[in-house]
Amino acid sequence: MNQMVYADNAATTALSRAAFEAMLPYLTTEYGNPSSGYSFGRNAKRAIQDAREKVASAIGALPEEIYFTSGGTEADNWAIKSAVKNGQNNGKHIISTAIEHHAVLHTLDSLKVHGYEITRLGVDMYGQISLEKLRSFIKNGTSLISIMAANNEIGTILPTAEIGALAKEYGIIFHTDAVQAVGHIPINVGAMNIDMLSLAGHKFRGPKGIGALYVKKGLNLPAMIHGGGQEHNLRSGTENVAGIVGLGAALEEAASNMKENIKKVSTLRDRLINGVIKIPHIRLTGDPANRLPGIASFAVEGVEGESMVMMLDQNGICASSGSACSSGSQEASHVLLATGLSSQLAHSSLRFSLNEDNSEKDVDYILEKLPAIISRLRDFSPVWNTIKAEAK
Numbered sequence: 001m002n003q004m005v006y007a008d009n010a011a012t013t014a015l016s017r018a019a020f021e022a023m024l025p026y027l028t029t030e031y032g033n034p035s036s037g038y039s040f041g042r043n044a045k046r047a048i049q050d051a052r053e054k055v056a057s058a059i060g061a062l063p064e065e066i067y068f069t070s071g072g073t074e075a076d077n078w079a080i081k082s083a084v085k086n087g088q089n090n091g092k093h094i095i096s097t098a099i100e101h102h103a104v105l106h107t108l109d110s111l112k113v114h115g116y117e118i119t120r121l122g123v124d125m126y127g128q129i130s131l132e133k134l135r136s137f138i139k140n141g142t143s144l145i146s147i148m149a150a151n152n153e154i155g156t157i158l159p160t161a162e163i164g165a166l167a168k169e170y171g172i173i174f175h176t177d178a179v180q181a182v183g184h185i186p187i188n189v190g191a192m193n194i195d196m197l198s199l200a201g202h203k204f205r206g207p208k209g210i211g212a213l214y215v216k217k218g219l220n221l222p223a224m225i226h227g228g229g230q231e232h233n234l235r236s237g238t239e240n241v242a243g244i245v246g247l248g249a250a251l252e253e254a255a256s257n258m259k260e261n262i263k264k265v266s267t268l269r270d271r272l273i274n275g276v277i278k279i280p281h282i283r284l285t286g287d288p289a290n291r292l293p294g295i296a297s298f299a300v301e302g303v304e305g306e307s308m309v310m311m312l313d314q315n316g317i318c319a320s321s322g323s324a325c326s327s328g329s330q331e332a333s334h335v336l337l338a339t340g341l342s343s344q345l346a347h348s349s350l351r352f353s354l355n356e357d358n359s360e361k362d363v364d365y366i367l368e369k370l371p372a373i374i375s376r377l378r379d380f381s382p383v384w385n386t387i388k389a390e391a392k
Helices: 017-027 039-059 072-086 102-112 131-137 160-170 241-256 258-276 305-314 334-338 360-379 382-391
Strands: 066-069 093-097 117-121 142-146 173-177 196-200 211-215 282-285 295-300 324-326 329-331 349-353
Touching: 017 241, 039 066, 039 196, 039 211, 039 241, 066 072, 072 102, 072 142, 072 173, 072 196, 072 211, 093 102, 102 117, 117 131, 131 160, 142 160, 160 173, 241 258, 258 295, 258 360, 305 349, 305 360
Parallel strands: 093 117, 093 142, 142 173, 173 196
Antiparallel strands: 066 211, 196 211, 282 295, 295 349, 324 329
């Protein structure tokens, strides 16, 4: 019987016991509406405020700077669309990167029809940006810089504090999509000069469908949804109390255990990387040193990424590929293409993402099964035959 190994934690994580136990009362007995005037409702309202304080504490913010959302995508949309309104008097130029999540890329694309100019900063082979180039792109009309804290596909950690300092120097609003970073590496919005930050609960063992947006005090945040006045009159609608409570509990736990989790998960990641790169014609993608603790991503010559994912699944291993299925046709990862990989190599991507729930046994099982899977797929690959012929 195959062992079951979940190694796709960058996609979503299992709900932690702490989050589950914190949520349970608000799914059963504590079902009061937070907007109600009686004590039953006030209990729920206090639980939301408690979660707000936990989220704020984890990222060095004030509780009143935290707004709960349905997830990272909504937070990115709200942040970017709000920031350009705030910065409109300074012009309609926005700087981002070529490796952002689609929640940012597509939001920026939607602004083009309203006359906004989008500059997408290129990256090097490791997915890193040049701060000098970023500075050179800033001009009088630049109203927003939106650059992720860490990349979800290749794990590269970007220089968030340095970007924040540069944005502050020029008086430009700085937003960071920190969905993959929060709960996994230290983030302090004040020390990093971050004006707006997006996060999502299910990336750090909280529930799905809940996230948060940090907005620095003093920034004018336009209302996202009008109605009953929840979330400081800016995002109306009865709150997802259980989800909010679960997010707060999960992030508090992640922040409390971060140092030991980084040590454990980084060790597992390096064990996996060192084993995988022994397979011929495989290259590590992303920054070899400055990367998220749990992400190990590769380009495997001569093999389609989706085929590897399917065969790993048959062996009880959950992983992912950088390829995305769009409109019935497979498209190469925009992140890998931005790092300079050919379309062929970008289609051969494989990502394992570990967290504190994983073990050495999990890593060793992956290393036991992966070489045979790659070998078998290469036996049927015309691309691999071409690579072998050219190598002779």
